[in-house]
Amino acid sequence: MGDEKAAGKKAKGTVFVRSEVCKGCSYCIEFCPTDCLEFSKDFNSKGYHYPVLARPEDCTGCDLCGLYCPDFAIFGMKFKDLEARKNAGASGGAGG
Amino acid sequence: MSEDLARFEDVENPVMPYLRQERIPHIWCPGCGIGTTVNCFARALTESGLDLDKVSIVSGIGCTGRVAGYMRLDSFHTTHGRAIPFATGLKLANPRLKVVVYSGDGDLFAIGGNHFVHAARRNMDLTVICVNNSTYGMTGGQVAPTTPLGATQTTMPYGNFENPFNLPFLADACGAVYVARWTVFHVKQLTRAMKEALLKPGFTFIEVLAPCPTLYLRRNRLGDGVDQVKYYKEKSTIKHGADTKEVGLGFQSDIVVGKFVDRERPTWLDSMNQHFSKVLGTRFQPWGGSNGED
Ligand code: SF4
Numbered sequence: 169m170g171d172e173k174a175a176g177k178k179a180k181g182t183v184f185v186r187s188e189v190c191k192g193c194s195y196c197i198e199f200c201p202t203d204c205l206e207f208s209k210d211f212n213s214k215g216y217h218y219p220v221l222a223r224p225e226d227c228t229g230c231d232l233c234g235l236y237c238p239d240f241a242i243f244g245m246k247f248k249d250l251e252a253r254k255n256a257g258a259s260g261g262a263g264g
Numbered sequence: 265m266s267e268d269l270a271r272f273e274d275v276e277n278p279v280m281p282y283l284r285q286e287r288i289p290h291i292w293c294p295g296c297g298i299g300t301t302v303n304c305f306a307r308a309l310t311e312s313g314l315d316l317d318k319v320s321i322v323s324g325i326g327c328t329g330r331v332a333g334y335m336r337l338d339s340f341h342t343t344h345g346r347a348i349p350f351a352t353g354l355k356l357a358n359p360r361l362k363v364v365v366y367s368g369d370g371d372l373f374a375i376g377g378n379h380f381v382h383a384a385r386r387n388m389d390l391t392v393i394c395v396n397n398s399t400y401g402m403t404g405g406q407v408a409p410t411t412p413l414g415a416t417q418t419t420m421p422y423g424n425f426e427n428p429f430n431l432p433f434l435a436d437a438c439g440a441v442y443v444a445r446w447t448v449f450h451v452k453q454l455t456r457a458m459k460e461a462l463l464k465p466g467f468t469f470i471e472v473l474a475p476c477p478t479l480y481l482r483r484n485r486l487g488d489g490v491d492q493v494k495y496y497k498e499k500s501t502i503k504h505g506a507d508t509k510e511v512g513l514g515f516q517s518d519i520v521v522g523k524f525v526d527r528e529r530p531t532w533l534d535s536m537n538q539h540f541s542k543v544l545g546t547r548f549q550p551w552g553g554s555n556g557e558d
């Protein structure tokens with residue numbers, strides 16, 4: 169969160185990445201409208217680089233990355249929706 | 265990122281409830297566009313407001329044929345080319361179902377071409393989604409009825425000389441009431457088109473252009489999936505209502521996308537009910553169609 173303040177900009181959303189099922193196709197990185205994702209330096213266990221939120225302050229949580237990802241490995245969420253879910257006691261599932 | 269995530273550990277991908285999660289990761293190659301179409305389909309289902317207990321998905325054989333097996337709906341993975349006749353039987357036996365056929369270009373237009381033609385002619389109440397990757401992916405990259413002229417395939421090592429189908433023109437000529445083409449670049453438009461097709465009675469058809477990196481792109485030295493999606497982005501022009509005669513595809517040519525046909529025709533069940541009610545009067549009991557809704 170410190171980084172966001174430093175950039176003088178507040179992120180509106182964030183992404184969740186299941187790095188283990190990513191196949192490194194780069195759709196999410198290429199088609200993110202705010203260009204906030206980059207490939208990781210690390211590999212997952214299948215040998216693919218996966219996306220990381222390199223510029224978190226730019227993410228709007230629009231979930232376009234989630235719509236493109238052919239492997240269901242990433243999705244975006246707006247913080248306001250996340251808070252609403254949390255308050256509504258949303259059900260469990262695979263996150264992060 | 266991780267600090268944010270820790271607060272929301274239980275959040276799941278909105279597409280997950282639509283998938284048989286125990287079968288993920290799926291078998292599709294890195295950069296294959298089929299998974300992207302599944303995202304759009306899942307969102308279209310949400311937006312359509314349809315009762316998922318009344319939605320059924322039928323696939324034939326091939327890479328796209330795997331979609332039915334990954335969707336958490338009443339799914340049927342049928343024999344090669346026979347998704348449409350299977351779906352027709354399902355719809356007629358239980359007219360309250362929304363039946364979706366989800367399959368590839370080879371399955372729907374080569375092996376199953378005859379079924380497509382007649383289901384569209386009859387205006388059978390089905391939504392047909394064809395993921396067109398221009399090749400037979402699962403069996404090794406043979407030439408398909410959609411392979412553009414000049415493209416190299418395992419069975420056309422010197423380039424394809426067979427004229428490919430123009431799928432929207434075919435669907436239009438056969439009588440489909442809704443015909444659209446999008447690519448996996450156009451995720452938002454594709455989602456909207458899928459929703460429209462799901463909600464429209466009659467034979468609705470969407471062609472989705474999608475990259476097959478392993479067999480089509482590599483053999484034609486076209487790069488990765490993402491390069492092909494960039495090509496879709498650069499070379500596509502949206503032309504709603506375009507004359508379907510004019511929308512044929514060449515090798516890496518310009519692409520016309522959009523909603524080409526949206527018209528009204530009585531569905532097969534409505535025609536049957538109307539006809540027999542007229543001929544047989546009260547001796548006939550209507551079955552399904554707009555008479556069957558309750
Ligand atoms: S949610 Fe939107 S802004 Fe954030 S990474 Fe995904 S595509 Fe980019």
Ligand code: SF4
Pocket residue numbers: 189190191192193194195196197218219236237238239240241242
């Ligand atoms: S779109 Fe999905 S599979 Fe492709 S790089 Fe991004 S997270 Fe990985």
